[in-house]
Amino acid sequence: MMQETSRPFEIARGWAYFSALFAVTFLAFWPSYFSPGITASSRYIHFHAVTAALWMSLLIIQPWLIRTYRFDLHRAVGRVSYVLVPILLVSIILLANFRIRTVGANDFPIQTYVLYLQFFLGALFAVSFALAMVYRRDAEIHARFMVCTGLTLIDPVFARLFFWMNPASAEYHQWLTFGLTDLVFLILIWFDRKNEPVRWVFRWMLAAFVLAQVPALMWLTNGEIWQAFARWFQSIPLT
Numbered sequence: 001m002m003q004e005t006s007r008p009f010e011i012a013r014g015w016a017y018f019s020a021l022f023a024v025t026f027l028a029f030w031p032s033y034f035s036p037g038i039t040a041s042s043r044y045i046h047f048h049a050v051t052a053a054l055w056m057s058l059l060i061i062q063p064w065l066i067r068t069y070r071f072d073l074h075r076a077v078g079r080v081s082y083v084l085v086p087i088l089l090v091s092i093i094l095l096a097n098f099r100i101r102t103v104g105a106n107d108f109p110i111q112t113y114v115l116y117l118q119f120f121l122g123a124l125f126a127v128s129f130a131l132a133m134v135y136r137r138d139a140e141i142h143a144r145f146m147v148c149t150g151l152t153l154i155d156p157v158f159a160r161l162f163f164w165m166n167p168a169s170a171e172y173h174q175w176l177t178f179g180l181t182d183l184v185f186l187i188l189i190w191f192d193r194k195n196e197p198v199r200w201v202f203r204w205m206l207a208a209f210v211l212a213q214v215p216a217l218m219w220l221t222n223g224e225i226w227q228a229f230a231r232w233f234q235s236i237p238l239t
Helices: 010-028 030-034 043-067 071-078 081-102 105-134 139-151 154-165 167-191 200-217 224-235
Strands: none
Touching (some): 010 043, 030 154, 043 071, 043 081, 105 139, 105 154, 105 224, 139 167, 139 200, 154 167, 167 200
16 A cells, blocks of 8 residues: 555554553443443444454554565455445444433433534545545655544543543543543644645644534534434434
8 A cells, every 4th residue: 555665754653552542442441341241232333442452453463564574465465344334334323323322311402412423433534445545646745644643532432531531521531532532643743843745644634623622612412414314313213
């Protein structure tokens, strides 16, 4: 997926950062997913957990292969993404449908909020991956869009970690997780500030992330349009 003529650059060290995120993911999901045991969760949760774990593994393996000059193997592993990404997106849709169809009436409003998070993060993930494939012959731009797919994981991971650490302040967790995501973008933008050919990537993707975050932070999901969509989505018997 990247040409041999492109020397590994700083983002090729991303395997270490995504390895750390993978470790944090295990910690964050321990109370709700790992600790209760496999039988405590639905098959839709397991399906999503497996596909998300495979994607995180790919984000670790691919930059490491580039950094160690294993370009042929990098391309071979990269072909797996053409199958894995659609499956991962399907897992998001099925899990979202399962949760909103099984939620109680009293919890429906908060579940519609969660539904928005699932949809907009899934959409940003899909857009990031699609653009990574469009620019697959430009190593640096390709890699940056692949990093953006990984940044969609920050919110679901750290939201659970923050809740586990301090459930009493749950109303502020969304600001923290989005703030952390945007901070990572700002750091990446700063490192790219002198790299003119590619510095537009993180700038435009930060704008897209912030634009998608606003409805959640402002609780615009309580509006009639989104509520009507949520009720329609709930009526679809996908699960």
